[in-house]
Amino acid sequence: MELEVIKEVPANYESIYVLDEFCKESLIKTDFKEWKRLYFAVHEAIINSVEATIKNCERPEEKTIKLRIFASTNEAEVHIIDQAGGIPDDKIEKLEERSLEDVLFGDNGRGILLIKELVDKVWQEKEEGNVLKLYKKVKEV
Amino acid sequence: MNVNNNYNTVFKLSSELIENYQVIHIEGKLIYGNTQAAKKELVENIRRCNGYILNLDKVEYIDSTGLGAIMNFAKTITKDNKKMILVIQDTFIKEILSISKFDMIFYIVPTIEKALKDFKEGFKTELELNAY
Numbered sequence: 260m261e262l263e264v265i266k267e268v269p270a271n272y273e274s275i276y277v278l279d280e281f282c283k284e285s286l287i288k289t290d291f292k293e294w295k296r297l298y299f300a301v302h303e304a305i306i307n308s309v310e311a312t313i314k315n316c317e318r319p320e321e322k323t324i325k326l327r328i329f330a331s332t333n334e335a336e337v338h339i340i341d342q343a344g345g346i347p348d349d350k351i352e353k354l355e356e357r358s359l360e361d362v363l364f365g366d367n368g369r370g371i372l373l374i375k376e377l378v379d380k381v382w383q384e385k386e387e388g389n390v391l392k393l394y395k396k397v398k399e400v
Numbered sequence: 401m402n403v404n405n406n407y408n409t410v411f412k413l414s415s416e417l418i419e420n421y422q423v424i425h426i427e428g429k430l431i432y433g434n435t436q437a438a439k440k441e442l443v444e445n446i447r448r449c450n451g452y453i454l455n456l457d458k459v460e461y462i463d464s465t466g467l468g469a470i471m472n473f474a475k476t477i478t479k480d481n482k483k484m485i486l487v488i489q490d491t492f493i494k495e496i497l498s499i500s501k502f503d504m505i506f507y508i509v510p511t512i513e514k515a516l517k518d519f520k521e522g523f524k525t526e527l528e529l530n531a532y
Contacts, residue, residue, distance in 0.1 A: 275432060295492050302463055306432050359501050363527075364475070366439075366468035369500060373464055376499050 261331045262289045270312035270322040270341060278305050278326050282337065289330040297335055297395045300377040301326070303370040304339045304391050311343035325388075334396040345389035346371070411459075413441050421519055422449045423512055427458040430466030438466070442473040452477055452484040453515045462493055467500055474506070478529040483507075485515040485523070505529055 266281045268274040282301045286294035305324065313319045325340040346354075354371055362368040374381055380394040411428035424445065430438055446452075454470065456462070474484055486508045488494050497503055504526040509515050 272433060299463070299496065302431075306463075306465075359499065360504075363501050363505065364471065366472045367465070369467060370464040373496075373499065 260289050263327075263329050265325060265327045267323050267325045270309055270316075270319055270324045270343075272309060274324060275302070275305050275309055278324065281326060282328065285328045286330055286335060289335070290332050291330050291335050292332065292397045293335075293395050296377040297337065297393065300374040300381075300393050300395075301337050301339065303374050304337075304393065307346075307370060308339050308341045308343060308391070312341050315343045332397070334394070336392060336394045339391045339393075340386070340388045342388045345383045345385070345391070411438060413438070413445065415445055415447070417447065417449060418453075418512070419516060420450045421453055421516060422447050422451075423453045423455055423515075425455045425458065427460075429461045430456075430459055430469060431461055431463045432465045435465040435469045438469045439472045442469065443476050446477065449482075451482055451519050453487060453512060453519075454484055455487040455512060456493065457487055457489055459488075459490070459493060462496060464500075467497070467502065470502070470506075474529055481530075483519075483529075485509060485519065487512055487515055 262285060264285050266278065268277050279302050283294070283298050286298060291297070308324050312322050312324065316322050322342050327338040327340065329336045354375070357372060359369055359372050359376065362372065374393065378393045378395045382392050384390045384392065411426060411430055411434050413424065413426055415422055415424040424442065454473070477484055484506065486506050487510065488497070488508055489510050494508065497506070497508065507518065507523045507525050509518060
């Protein structure tokens with residue numbers, strides 16, 4: 260089964276749960292085998308998106324976050340769209356150099372590193388807002 | 401204690417002393433929105449004992465902030481030179497801990513009985529928690 264769905268919600272903490280459930284249901288519906296790993300990564304990305312919107316945007320209560328999901332049994336791509344400006348380039352460069360061992364003893368700082376580990380490809384683009392794109396393909400046995 | 405956050409996700413924390421080891425049971429979701437309360441509850445419930453067993457067997461889901469809560473607890477007990485064993489059966493949670501390299505510093509077993517046995521017989525991890 261192939262699926263293409265989109266959901267837009269206010270950029271607030273309550274929406275994390277709403278988008279989590281939407282993502283989970285959509286991926287399970289398509290019988291996407293790697294849904295747990297992708298769902299985990301999407302959850303982390305949604306947290307970052309909500310936090311960035313609240314921190315960086317004027318009138319965050321008027322902002323939204325969209326989740327766009329393209330999924331089939333063998334592959335899936337999830338877009339997290341916000342108006343928070345995305346991850347700054349210098350931060351992305353630092354992320355390339357860091358590993359989960361570097362943050363092993365920290366209480367935080369591992370969310371985006373886990374995203375990198377759990378999906379096959381992660382990148383960001385500017386479209387109608389900032390779009391973080393996560394792609395995962397089922398490994399062939 | 402039950403903690404219910406705005407996203408209708410609940411975690412429950414309880415503890416018991418078995419053979420002078422404190423077994424802390426966490427149930428529910430250890431995720432963003434819960435984890436500040438979890439950190440606080442975990443530290444406030446620490447009792448003087450020989451070591452700690454964090455039973456995550458009934459944890460339905462964990463995210464990066466939940467991992468942070470575990471790390472925070474571990475660093476707290478390490479100040480008192482105590483050790484901790486994690487009890488986990490869920491394969492995906494174990495995978496997340498492995499990807500996060502937690503298996504380098506935390507000893508992970510499938511049951512509380514095994515944790516008690518290994519506490520008595522001794523165990524080693526790749527890295528010591530007090531290395532941070």
